[in-house]
Amino acid sequence: MLLFCSLLQIFLILLHHIMIYDFYYIFFKDFINYNKLFNFSAEEIFIILKVIIHNFRLTMNLSKKKKRNIIKIIKNRIKKKYIIEQLYGNKCHICGEFDTKIHLRTFDFSHFNSKKKKIDASSLFDTKSCSEIVKTLKDEVGAYICSNCHSVFDMEYLELINEIYDDKELIEKIKTDYHKIKMKFTAISDKMINNVKDPLKKTINITGNYKNYLFAIYYLSNQGIDITKKSIANYLGVDYDAVKSFFLRHRNFLEKYINFPYGNPTIYSLKIKGLKLISEIEYFINFYQTFQLEECINCNFNVRKKCIANSSNQCSHPIIKN
Numbered sequence: 001m002l003l004f005c006s007l008l009q010i011f012l013i014l015l016h017h018i019m020i021y022d023f024y025y026i027f028f029k030d031f032i033n034y035n036k037l038f039n040f041s042a043e044e045i046f047i048i049l050k051v052i053i054h055n056f057r058l059t060m061n062l063s064k065k066k067k068r069n070i071i072k073i074i075k076n077r078i079k080k081k082y083i084i085e086q087l088y089g090n091k092c093h094i095c096g097e098f099d100t101k102i103h104l105r106t107f108d109f110s111h112f113n114s115k116k117k118k119i120d121a122s123s124l125f126d127t128k129s130c131s132e133i134v135k136t137l138k139d140e141v142g143a144y145i146c147s148n149c150h151s152v153f154d155m156e157y158l159e160l161i162n163e164i165y166d167d168k169e170l171i172e173k174i175k176t177d178y179h180k181i182k183m184k185f186t187a188i189s190d191k192m193i194n195n196v197k198d199p200l201k202k203t204i205n206i207t208g209n210y211k212n213y214l215f216a217i218y219y220l221s222n223q224g225i226d227i228t229k230k231s232i233a234n235y236l237g238v239d240y241d242a243v244k245s246f247f248l249r250h251r252n253f254l255e256k257y258i259n260f261p262y263g264n265p266t267i268y269s270l271k272i273k274g275l276k277l278i279s280e281i282e283y284f285i286n287f288y289q290t291f292q293l294e295e296c297i298n299c300n301f302n303v304r305k306k307c308i309a310n311s312s313n314q315c316s317h318p319i320i321k322n
């Protein structure tokens, strides 16, 4: 009994820790849970994520490598939420209590038989797309369930139950709970994975700063200036040749957002899709520039809502530190 109590305590402390300190989820949940998220293409999601990381004061001064890593972590959270919702809806399919919007971190992939576990589900997210992840998980035989249900559905723990408890009634109750979960447990099937697409898989590599170009065109048109390569170059403070080469290299992608009419010089304008993307980007810039964290309010390195901390001895926040 004593052993169980201490194990339970450790579990609860860990759960508490996980729920409170998943700061990647806490800070970026408004984007992860954005109801229009999957109206965006994978490329647009990536562009907006980059903008968020560049405008949020706790991440804006980090190195390129750290920024890339944070974007990857956020994308992994989005993948996990998307996969669970496509397979099971937004609640734990066993208890119906925990939901993916508030408790995403408490969902785990649970093997039907933990002794046959070959792969740790979380190791798949960095390199695989959503449809690839579910194919692999289907072969593992298991389901996404909340950690409450997972803790009861732990085979090894069930085998020890007679040694942990003396109370026969309690043992029966735990066994009943276990069997209830087992009955409801729906392992990922071929049919279920048909619903899972790849909303985060980019078809082109986003290397350039698309956001700056879209915004340049937007501001120039608001000022009534003809939008040519020259005026864009002036506005962005770059060479004419840099603009020319950007348009050449990225024309296929840019044509979704910008009109490329014939003319000498070409006078560009934004398509409705371009204006819509700019308005979404502006929404998230504004949201993350003004996102208040209690721990930052009285910090010396928080100047006009901008974090000027750029090393770990200035800010103790784990996002800066790691």
Ligand SMILES: [Zn+2]
Pocket: 092, 093, 094, 095, 096, 097, 098, 145, 146, 147, 148, 149, 150
């Ligand atoms: Zn549950």
